[in-house]
Amino acid sequence: MVSLDKVCRPLSKGGLGVPSISALQHALYCSVIYKMYNSTTPLTKWLSTYYSSPWKPPHYKASLFWKSVCATAIKVKMNFSFVINPDAPIALHWDHWCNNLSFIELGGDITLDLFNSQFLSSLILGHNWNLPSSVPSNLADLICSNPITNVDGPCLIWNNCSKVYHKDFIEDFYKDLTDCNWFEFIWFKKKILKHSVYAWLALVGGLRTADALRLRNISISEDCLLCFHGQESVNHLFFECPLSFHILERFIPESRFFMLRPSLLHILQWVDDYPGSSVVKNYYKLVVCCIIYVIWKERNGRRYGCEIHSLSSMIINIKSILYARVSRWKNYEGLLGRINGLYSDVLLHF
Ligand SMILES: [Zn+2]
Structure with a gap:
């Protein structure tokens, strides 16, 4: 791809x-x-x-x-x-x-x-x-x-x-090649490598979504298997799809104030411009990459493995991944509330 x-x-x-x-x-x-x-x-x-x-x-x-x-x-x-x-x-x-x-x-x-x-x-x-x-x-x-x-x-x-x-x-x-303006959004210091690789695949068109396969004359059902409403594409999965957007809102509550559902690049750019501390900024980058990984895994499970996890199981899965990673960081205590969905401090800004 x-x-x-x-x-x-x-x-x-x-x-x-x-x-x-x-x-x-x-x-x-x-x-x-x-x-x-x-x-x-x-x-x-x-x-x-x-x-x-x-x-x-x-x-x-x-x-x-x-x-x-x-x-x-x-x-x-x-x-x-x-x-x-x-x-x-x-x-x-x-x-x-x-x-x-x-x-x-x-x-x-x-x-x-x-x-x-x-x-x-x-x-x-x-x-x-x-x-x-x-x-x-x-x-x-x-x-x-x-x-x-x-x-x-x-x-x-x-x-x-x-x-x-x-x-x-x-x-x-490589000096004559054009610089990439989004590489720091996914290759940040405290990344989880496999999550960042999937974020990279999503950004460069490397995920085998239904629309990408159709362009290569491979036909599979085009319905999104997460919401059963939209047509599956990278833009739909990240984050036009109601299910993926709900997960995004759960971990980045500020996203509910966007006028439109963000594209992947849009949310990554927003995180990079986030006015908070670098710890929170890194945490949000980690969150976006983790959500991409978990959603793509869920999509593959539903499409090829007949495995369906509920929305709450996916959120628990993301929480456990984030907790395992963030607990190794210095000064991570302030992020525990965000992982557990306690955002009163965040919402006060709006
Ligand atoms: Zn969908």
Whole structure:
């Protein structure tokens, strides 16, 4: 019901936070590039000596792996910048160490004729530039405008950060996707994971409701098996259906003052804007996700398992789930009245 492309996205992009194979490959190639310059393992040393730079066009006989590293290097070139130190394995002609440009970009073949060495370290003596006398003065001035650091540290840095983590490369892979404006409504700090997953499925159209199945040419009875009045859809189940809305009212009494029965996104947005404390706000988010889970389970039980629970059994079930979870929170005592349906403090606000 939900494409793999939608599932394999960060939470902030509307997915389940599982990286795709392509994202993992991107992160791996970025990591190889980063380590080529900043670590001294036998592999990175060999890569640096054999290939010089990931920004050097690969030989047609190069391995598929290296060609992929080079293709990624081109894509993320502007994310990487160089800090010049005397021992840095910076490729003189191919790396963009000179004011974020490479020699090839600056002067093409002219610079190749001027410098015979492969690495930038051949132009440094101590902590100063040591250029051949044949270098034109304008090019020498440009080179000398790049400072040589005497501080130990990485010579290739990612987005101006001193430390970089695997997740930074993964985030970079997804950076062009639009941000999701509801992910914090369901992926909050004290969530129950399986409840949040069902809320996510409801929001991305992943629940196999009658209307969604009909679109895929699978016909089942379209009647809502909770109220036997409406047609089953995500919008009806959450919360146009009288039964589900009654449960919502029971746990979020303010919802009875809405002009219309809220949609799922509407109630989640309302909870996120709730003016109360963060504890109550988290509790209400927990409530909405829990109701979605219990209602969907009840719907499946009625449709496929011939199991019917009464409204009061469903409410008791939700109460016990909430109590078991909330009792682990700090300062949860104020929420017990809400779980037990004692809302006098809440209703005073209206
Ligand atoms: Zn209904």
